[in-house]
Amino acid sequence: MSYQVNEKGYYGDFGGAFIPEMLYPNVEELRSQYLEIMQEEDFQKEFRQLLKDYVGRPTPLYFAERFSQKYGTKIYLKREDLCHTGAHKVNNTVGQILMAKRLGKNRIIAETGAGQHGVATATVCALMGIECIVYMGEVDIKRQAPNVARMKMLGATVVPAISGSKTLKDATNEAIRDWINNPLDTHYIIGSVVGPHPYPDMVARFQSVISEEVKIQLKEKEGREAPDHVVACVGGGSNAAGIYYHYLDNEKVNIIAVEAAGEGILTGKSAATSALGREGIIHGSKTLLMQTDDGQITEPYSISAGLDYPGVGPMHANLFRTGRGEFISITDEDAMAAGLQLCKLEGIIPAIETAHALAIFDKRKFEKDEVVVVNLSGRGDKDLNTYIEHFNL
């Protein structure tokens, strides 16, 4: 059994392309060409070169000794926080901007929640000299002023999404509407493994460089390519898809997905999609999503803006339904404590999204000789205000 996408664009029951006809030509253009373009030698050369010289790859696989000691197991951190712009997001935007160029597009649109994907998109657009428009919920623009400033400095136009709940899902709706209005010259750089096929697969492939490197690095350090567990936080799920990718079909590797419980799964303020979601359609994909009995999409909550999405990528929905993935949810409180703990134990300030993945060691036992690789997906600079407020620093 494979956990990769099939030729119809599905991961088990999930995925597909539930898009209005207005988007069909754009999505079909991409679907019919993405694999071929990605496999071109030229493309690979340019992509690899940029990942190395511009993003700063390979990122280290770091053995966290004091952290490991505390929990009596072997914990490695994949340092995506050291990527240019501070998180794994840029792996995907570098890939997609090259894709956009090959497709002859000269205008880029993107959605962003906390602003990380917006910054990563604005960055590669500046690099290539391509026009960039980022949709961001009006509420998020107020909450994330530094990232809004970054995008502007990088030359992007930030457009407030004023529809619906004025957050990430609405920013995504606005980006999709922009694409409907500009079907010829525009490429939509989606920031996660969500959206209609082929986006989940394309983004996962661009992010798969993470586990490609882990295999080589772990071999050097442990004499084997595969760890016992791979751990990542999941909002839409792109950093998770990247670190799971080359282990998906190796069932000896346990896959752990960490969702944001917010204030607690049953409090009504949560983003734990696997626990609270049902099968449905969001942003062109059949997946698990949080919704009312009547099928209206509800607003999730998490202290971390990057995990604050009512759905989850179809790859992850399938990992959940088939039992291939172990899903754990972590509250705001526990994530914040785990973030601060990593600062003290390892001298690394993690993004709050990532802190959710670090919090599982208090919830779940690992054996002494087990190797656990955690994707340290982003750094915490962007979250300083939240840390300051939470701990009265």
Add this chain to the structure above:
Amino acid sequence: MNRIKQKLQEKPSKKLLSIYFTAGYPEPDDTTTILQELQKSGVDMVEIGLPFSDPLADGPVIQKSSEAALKNGMTTNKLFSQLESIRESIDIPLLIMGYFNPILQYGVEKFCRKCSEIGIDGLIIPDLPLEEYELQYKEIFKQYDLLPVFLVTPQTSEERIREIDRASEGFIYMVSTAAVTGGTGGFGEAQKEYFDRVSKMGLQNPLIVGFGIKDSTSFEQATAVTNGAIIGSAFIKQLTDSGTSGISDFINSIR
């Protein structure tokens, strides 16, 4: 016989006019009144909009009406109960237009059965594309005599238009412009060329144009070589401004 098919087989003296409105707007219980007023004003067909939280093919007017309708407490069950005995007073063709997720949650088969009991003639589900429809839902639509209506746009290839024509039995919904609903730019040469091009393809289904039709001028332009047109956002604006009492004046101003 399905009322849409019947209507389209008549040889009308005027071009067809279809109206879209969002159920539950402006007032939660306006559905029946709006339908009665529309029928009285001579409208040929109506699309009843099932509101959705994330209407990604719609512009600001329909987004706002959907949001307001949901705030007014509109639900799938509520709409069905409002429509329970609608066929006692309404005999023009009725379609439900809605995004797929609420229908999926209700249960596609149950939804279709309910539609058929009420006397709904067709469904327009913008985010259920042809491929997914044929893969899973075609048989259910057939069983309940519901006509699926698919969209084509200025960017749709000739090959795909023919494919959509083969899969359709009622009419083809021609999206006038590459834009979300409620565009106000008017129609130029590009639209005229597109309307001409598709109308000369010799398709088996009639063509009805939607998106961006707001008054008699745009209605005439849209229907010059097609069979009819659909008005949505402009009608909703009218409801926002003067409620249900201005409906017949609005319709009379169109054709």
